[in-house]
Amino acid sequence: MDLFKKCYDFTRADEVKSQGVYPYFRAIEENEGPVVSIEGRKIIMAGSNNYLGLTSDPRVKEAAIKAIEKYGTGCSGSRYLTGTLDLHIEFEEKLAKFLGKEAVLLFSTGFQTAQGIIPTLVHRGEYIISDKDNHACIVAGNLIARGATVDLLRYKHNNMDDLERVLNKIPKDAAKLIVSDGVFSTGGEIVDLPRLVKLAKEHNARILIDDAHAVGVIGKGGRGTASEFDLVDEVDLTMGTFSKTFASLGGFVAGEAKVIDYIKHHAPALIFSASPTPPSVAAAMAALEILEQEPERVTQLINNAEKVRSGLKEAGFNVIDGRTGIVPVLVGGSDETALMMWRRLYDEGVFVNVFIPPGVPQGRQMMRTSYMSTHKEEHLDYIIETFKKVGKELGLI
Ligand SMILES: Cc1ncc(COP(=O)(O)O)c(C=O)c1O
Structure with a gap:
């Protein structure tokens, strides 16, 4: 055949x-x-995710042009080796401050971010508990992890009773990650974060929220889902993309410095892939500045x-x-x-x-x-x- x-x-x-x-x-x-x-x-x-209309903003375009003039068009290497610019570090620090987290790590796309961090963090004998309607990049990350014989359990879409049912099946002391979109990309609903956080605490689980459609959209000054519910410290990891509100291309994960440092040294999707290009980073950083000012x-x-x-x-x-x-x-x-x-x-x-x-x-x-x-x-x-x-x-x- x-x-x-x-x-x-x-x-x-x-x-x-x-x-x-x-x-x-x-x-x-x-x-x-x-x-x-x-x-x-x-x-x-009426179908774009250019939420703040910044892809054609002259300030964003100008930032991208200036970055090309200073650094060239690409980085030709991964962050790990020759692909880290001072621009990446400056943006990571600014974004961490904006989101109220200790550290941020940039990836080359949002898809790669989920695909990179989930299998990096969840190992054999540990559990992923995932909303059935999560974005395809989370599904991809989950499948890579499952290939390494991680236990993958799914709960009914945004249904916290079902999440509780699933959590009750897992040993309380087992290491586990609950993953959910913050704003679901198809239906546009917001995750029931207060109940999710409560369940995570009761069951000793860490939380990853994908805020691709939430940053720049909900929360204080567009700071996303955790901010919307005043739960910034309770959400362990927030990931997102620069392809929507930020008028560019790239992804990020925000969280505790020690965890971000671990991901930085272990995620194949980061280590074996070229870093975000200078104009992409500069455009996204200019978009962040506009979001803060306006x-x-x-x-x-x-x-x-x-x-x-x-x-x-x-x-x-x-x-x-x-x-x-x-x-x-x-x-x-x-x-x-x-x-x-x-x-x-x-x-x-x-x-x-x-x-x-x-x-x-x-x-x-x-x-x-x-x-x-x-x-x-x-x-x-x-x-x-x-x-x-x-x-x-x-x-x-
Ligand atoms: C919820 C969600 N997560 C992640 C992504 C992937 O982001 P990127 O376009 O940066 O790969 C998307 C984009 O469609 C999305 O909707």
């Missing part, structure tokens, strides 16, 4: 393309933030998302409730309807992300929309009106 048979047999994408409703890998030709150009047309972007952007983001959330709910859409930058609209159990809705929104000038199985469970097909602090009233009104028009056409409202 040829290894590539599965590739030759894969026709689903071509079938969807032939129906004209293929939503993925669309090339953006220009990007001003809330408005982008695709296929020569201006379209309102916290009103966070409020604006939440208000913008809320305007659309309540507008769509009022119109009769099945919207998952929340108070983050993500507004998911459930569209029933048909992939065809979901893809058609995406196409109609796109034709009318609104870009959203369509999620169908296996990305979401069957029946949870959705238009996952997300907002920026830089969306204007007229953009948001247009998004709501267009959803109404298309929703009526498809019999969804």
Whole structure:
């Protein structure tokens, strides 16, 4: 049997393309933030994670250009060897201070961060307890750890009764890590952190929270999930990304200095991969400075998302409730309807992300929309009106 048979047999994408409703890998030709150009047309972007609209901020661009001029375009080595710049260290210190943690370690992507730290920290005979809806990078980290015969247990999504049930199955004195998204990337819900922390204390577990969609979005001045609940000291490790609020590329983990130092000397994903490039680090650091100086952007983001959330709910859409930058609209159990809705929104000038199985469970097909602090009233009104028009056409409202 040829290894590539599965590739030759894969026709689903071509079938969807032939129906004209293929939503993925669309090339953006220009990007001003809330408005982008695709296929020569201006379209309102309602699917980006550019939460504070900083990818086109002149201060962020300038910082990236200056870093290229000073350090060049890449580091050509891992942090461990020749890839550490003073810029990496400066940013780690600033981010640690912002998050109220002793130390931060940068990785080259958020995905690599989870994949790097989970198997590095959890060893044979120790336990990972993971929310069933955690992001794919946590799943990848868990699987690498399980390959090293770590015990992996999963609990129902954001269900603390189920977490307690799972914890009760594990010896109290065993070393364990509870892992959860802070803001869940698909549904946009916030983890029930107060109960999670209480259970972790009772069961002697450490906590890792993935704040990819939380930093710059929730918490005091956008300081993320732990800050939202006044539990910064109780959350052992917070990880995140620079590909959303921070308008760049890269990942980080924040925590106790001794733990960060251990990860630094043991995580293969850090040691055997080139460090984040100078413009990526400089752009993310400039974005952090803007976040600190202009916290009103966070409020604006939440208000913008809320305007659309309540507008769509009022119109009769099945919207998952929340108070983050993500507004998911459930569209029933048909992939065809979901893809058609995406196409109609796109034709009318609104870009959203369509999620169908296996990305979401069957029946949870959705238009996952997300907002920026830089969306204007007229953009948001247009998004709501267009959803109404298309929703009526498809019999969804
Ligand atoms: C919850 C969550 N964690 C991690 C990541 C990965 O971040 P990055 O884009 O830096 O690889 C993402 C991005 O999609 C995410 O949504």
